[in-house]
Structures are given as structure tokens and as C-alpha cells.
Amino acid sequence: MSENFATLSIGETTYKLPIVRGTRGDKAIDIRKLFKETGYMTLDSGYMNTGSCSSSITYLDGAKGILDYRGYAIEDLAKNCTFTEVAYLILHGVLPTFDELKSFKQDMRRFALLHEDMIHFFDHFPPNASPMSILSTTVNSLHNYYPEMDEEDAYGGLTVTTARLLAKTRTIAAFSYKKSIGHPLVYPSPKLNYCENFLNMMFDRPNLPYKIKPEVVSALNKLLILHADHEQNCSTSTVRLVGSSGANLYASISAGVSALWGPLHGGANQAVIVMLEDIYADDKDFEKYIAKAKDKNDPYRLTGFGHRVYKTFDPRAKIIKKACDEIFKKLELEDPLLDIAKELEERVSQDEYFIKRNLYPNVDFYSGIIYRAMGIPTDMFPVMFALGRLPGWIAQWTEMKEDRENARIGRPRQIYTGNKRREYIPMKERG
Numbered sequence: 001m002s003e004n005f006a007t008l009s010i011g012e013t014t015y016k017l018p019i020v021r022g023t024r025g026d027k028a029i030d031i032r033k034l035f036k037e038t039g040y041m042t043l044d045s046g047y048m049n050t051g052s053c054s055s056s057i058t059y060l061d062g063a064k065g066i067l068d069y070r071g072y073a074i075e076d077l078a079k080n081c082t083f084t085e086v087a088y089l090i091l092h093g094v095l096p097t098f099d100e101l102k103s104f105k106q107d108m109r110r111f112a113l114l115h116e117d118m119i120h121f122f123d124h125f126p127p128n129a130s131p132m133s134i135l136s137t138t139v140n141s142l143h144n145y146y147p148e149m150d151e152e153d154a155y156g157g158l159t160v161t162t163a164r165l166l167a168k169t170r171t172i173a174a175f176s177y178k179k180s181i182g183h184p185l186v187y188p189s190p191k192l193n194y195c196e197n198f199l200n201m202m203f204d205r206p207n208l209p210y211k212i213k214p215e216v217v218s219a220l221n222k223l224l225i226l227h228a229d230h231e232q233n234c235s236t237s238t239v240r241l242v243g244s245s246g247a248n249l250y251a252s253i254s255a256g257v258s259a260l261w262g263p264l265h266g267g268a269n270q271a272v273i274v275m276l277e278d279i280y281a282d283d284k285d286f287e288k289y290i291a292k293a294k295d296k297n298d299p300y301r302l303t304g305f306g307h308r309v310y311k312t313f314d315p316r317a318k319i320i321k322k323a324c325d326e327i328f329k330k331l332e333l334e335d336p337l338l339d340i341a342k343e344l345e346e347r348v349s350q351d352e353y354f355i356k357r358n359l360y361p362n363v364d365f366y367s368g369i370i371y372r373a374m375g376i377p378t379d380m381f382p383v384m385f386a387l388g389r390l391p392g393w394i395a396q397w398t399e400m401k402e403d404r405e406n407a408r409i410g411r412p413r414q415i416y417t418g419n420k421r422r423e424y425i426p427m428k429e430r431g
């Protein structure tokens with residue numbers, strides 16, 4: 001029989017702590033009353049062992065390399081679905097029927113435009129502004145233009161705010177790119193689906209119409225699906241934490257975009273390309289970069305390797321590597337960085353340092369190479385990650401809001417290591 005309590009002894013006293021179990025074998029010791037009852041807090045920097053919530057959205061088994069959204073294997077979803085279908089699944093908990101998907105797509109069309117005044121924002125960022133900063137700022141500003149955070153349903157059963165966010169973030173992402181290259185904006189078309197529309201807004205020009213290739217659309221759907229949720233990662237935890245203070249959905253998502261920006265998280269796909277370019281430009285001196293990553297006196301890391309949770313392989317990376325080979329073959333493309341990436345992976349897979357620490361390619365290792373093949377510029381890669389992660393952030397935020405039992409502000413504690421209380425010294429006596 002499985003235990004219902006763990007016991008903790010401090011000095012002569014023993015405390016009983018309830019054990020909580022998930023539906024797929026996760027188990028946790030519930031310490032919520034520990035401080036109140038014992039005066040002790042737990043210390044877990046980097047949240048290596050802290051469950052911050054219960055969630056029914058994503059299941060992840062890092063030892064077995066399993067990732068499921070709402071009970072469906074990521075491999076099945078990536079093979080059979082569009083991103084819009086998976087976004088619906090993540091938000092609603094079930095795969096859509098034909099009619100439900102139709103309504104959901106209608107929402108994406110209905111809310112895809114930005115308030116025309118917002119277009120001026122893009123004129124006032126400097127030409128080399130980071131697309132992630134533009135995205136975070138502009139998403140936050142949506143609240144100024146659409147302040148009514150009503151619960152009114154859009155066609156697809158979403159709240160209007162959710163539908164607006166999903167539809168407008170894609171438009172913001174494409175507009176930020178067009179502005180950065182000084183080209184006229186391309187507005188969303190009612191005739192195109194989610195991924196086609198994004199590619200068209202990015203690459204169509206009045207003087208050079210963009211031909212939408214099904215292979216590119218399919219690869220983009222796959223990439224966005226693979227990024228759609230990943231339980232309590234840094235940016236999702238940020239979205240939940242900001243939302244727990246009562247901040248609105250736009251503000252919470254904008255904070256999530258900022259958290260994602262870092263090179264240890266969503267900025268890694270961009271950093272991988274920089275790393276591969278460096279190796280290429282350095283006469284393919286792989287050993288130099290591998291040695292740097294292993295040197296404990298050097299903060300350098302091989303970006304695209306390692307993961308907090310996956311200790312065998314990242315299932316997303318497997319699918320992306322295959323998709324990468326497929327798109328290169330179908331479109332008859334060549335990129336020296338793909339060869340560099342494969343050779344680096346091969347060398348790392350035989351290196352004792354990486355084997356001992358379970359460091360395998362993660363989701364970001366090959367995704368940037370596909371984005372490059374699509375013509376997406378490197379500084380837009382984290383934006384692509386954000387577009388994919390958006391349904392997950394919104395679903396996690398909504399789940400947190402609906403969890404009335406645990407509705408409280410997120411507020412960790414700390415072990416204070418500063419000065420003891422001391423006497424105030426007036427300015428003239430401070431020497």
C-alpha cells in the first residue's frame with residue numbers, strides 16, 4: 001500500500017506531512033503548513049525540487065523522455081495536427097471537432113488586426129531594436145487599447161482577451177520584423193490559415209509576392225506545436241507568478257516573454273546559431289569549443305545541450321532533427337551549419353563529460369536551423385518560441401485563476417544572511 005504521509009523529525013519532535021500523488025505517478029510531500037507548524041521553511045534555490053502547483057495540462061517524464069499535452073503524446077500531435085488544433089487542445093483540454101476548429105479559426109481572423117494607433121509604436125523603436133523587447137512591450141500595451149478584460153466568449157469558446165492575444169501576437173511579431181527591415185506592413189489575410197498568414201505577413205512584398213510552400217507551413221506547424229507548453233518552466237512560472245498578484249493577462253504574458261528572452265531559456269535557439277557560426281568561422285575547431293564548455297573556470301556552455309528535467313533525451317529535439325532533415329531534403333537546401341550541428345552532436349555524444357551529466361541536444365539545438373531555412377532572421381527565433389508557447393502560457397494562467405483552493409499570491413521566502421539589527425548612525429558621525 002502506498003504511504004499517505006512522510007515523517008520529518010526535528011530534534012525530539014516528529015511531524016507528519018501529507019503525500020500528494022498525480023495521475024501518472026508524480027509524488028510530492030505537501031509542506032504548505034510546515035512553516036506554520038515548525039517555524040522551518042524549505043530551501044530550494046533554482047526550484048530544483050519544488051512543485052509550485054498542480055496542473056492537468058502537460059505531463060513530462062524527464063527520465064523516459066515523455067512529453068504529453070492533455071494526455072496526447074507529442075509525437076502523435078506533431079505528426080497529425082496543426083498548431084491551431086493543438087492550441088485549442090491546450091486551452092480547452094480536448095481536441096476540437098470540425099465545427100469547433102472552424103469557430104476557433106474564425107476567432108483568429110476576427111481579432112488579428114491591431115488598433116491602427118498601435119502601428120505607430122513600431123515607428124518609434126530604434127532600427128536595431130530587439131524583436132523580443134518589441135514583443136514584450138507591445139503585448140503589455142494591448143491592455144491600453146483593449147482594457148475591458150471581460151469574460152465574454154468569442155466564437156471558439158475562448159474569452160475575448162485570449163482570442164485577442166493569440167491572434168494579435170502573431171501580427172505584432174510579423175510587424176516588428178517588417179519594420180526592422182523598413183518594409184511596408186502586410187496585413188493578415190482572411191484567406192490564409194494561422195501559419196500561412198504568419199509567413200505571408202513576414203515575407204510577402206508588394207514588388208515580390210511570397211509563394212507559400214506547404215513544406216514550410218508543415219515545418220512551422222510542427223515547431224510551434226513542439227513549443228506549445230512545457231509545464232512549469234521559467235517563463236510559465238513567471239506568467240503564473242505575475243498573474244498571482246492579480247495583474248492582467250497581457251501584463252502576465254508580457255513578463256513571460258521577458259523571461260523567455262534569456263539565453264538559458266528561449267534565447268537559446270538564437271545562441272545556438274551564434275555558436276555554430278563561431279565554430280564554422282574558427283575552421284571547425286570543435287575541440288576548442290567543447291574544451292571551453294568543460295572548463296570550470298570558463299562560464300561558456302554548449303548552447304542547445306542539457307535540460308533541467310530531461311535526463312535521457314528531449315523528445316522534442318528528436319522530432320525537430322527529423323523535421324530538419326526532411327525540409328532540407330524536400331526543398332533541396334544546404335546549410336553548412338546543419339553539418340556543424342550534426343558533427344558537434346556526434347562528438348558530444350562520445351564525450352565523457354557530457355555523458356556523465358546527461359547532456360543531450362534540447363529543443364533549441366536544431367530548431368534555429370529550420371527557422372534559418374525558412375528565412376526567419378536569427379533575432380526573431382525567440383519570438384518564434386514565444387508564438388509557440390503562447391497557448392501554454394494562457395492555459396496555465398487560466399488554470400491558476402480557476403484554482404480557487406490555492407488562490408494566493410506567489411511569494412517564496414528566503415534565508416536572510418545580512419547584518420544583525422544595528423544602531424542608526426547620523427551622517428555627521430559616519431567618518
Ligand code: CMC
Pocket residue numbers: 046233263264265266268293294300301302303304305306307308309357359362363364
Ligand atoms: N554545456 C556544458 N556544461 C553544461 C551544460 C552545457 N550546455 N549544461 C549543463 N552543464 C553542466 C553544468 O556545468 C553542471 O556541471 P557540474 O555538475 O560539473 O557543475 C551540470 O552540467 C548540471 O548543470 P546545471 O546548470 O546544474 O543544470 P540546470 O538544470 O540548472 O540547467 C540548462 C539546465 C538548460 C540551463 C543547462 O543545461 C544549460 O545552460 N544549457 C545550455 C542553454 C540551453 O541550451 N538552454 C535551453 C534549454 S531547453 C529550452 C528551454 O527551456 O527554454
